[in-house]
Amino acid sequence: MKQSDIFSLILIASVGTLAAFFVCQSLMGDPDDASVKFKALVSPVDSALVVPDPEVFNGAAINPTVEVYVGACEDVDQNGILDAAELEACTTVEEEPEEEEGGEPEAEGE
Numbered sequence: 001m002k003q004s005d006i007f008s009l010i011l012i013a014s015v016g017t018l019a020a021f022f023v024c025q026s027l028m029g030d031p032d033d034a035s036v037k038f039k040a041l042v043s044p045v046d047s048a049l050v051v052p053d054p055e056v057f058n059g060a061a062i063n064p065t066v067e068v069y070v071g072a073c074e075d076v077d078q079n080g081i082l083d084a085a086e087l088e089a090c091t092t093v094e095e096e097p098e099e100e101e102g103g104e105p106e107a108e109g110e
Helices: 003-028 084-090
Strands: none
Touching: none
């Protein structure tokens, strides 16, 4: 490279850097003039502990969150485990009719 090429590269890089600096300053503004306004809290955070709602928190369970049962299942004694009687009460699955051993359904009109 010639000395004039190196000089022109340095000149272009410095002009580009200065241009980028002034463009950023004009877009962002002076950081000393920036101000932020905060809203006051509606209800301040309290350091007192509140007893968890027993409907949401099951303290006797291994996982203390509420057990979820799909269907009409209900944990009557609230122990987090469905007992045999509770399982019987919530079984609403209808038994499927057994197919005949022929394998093919009979066609109507034959």
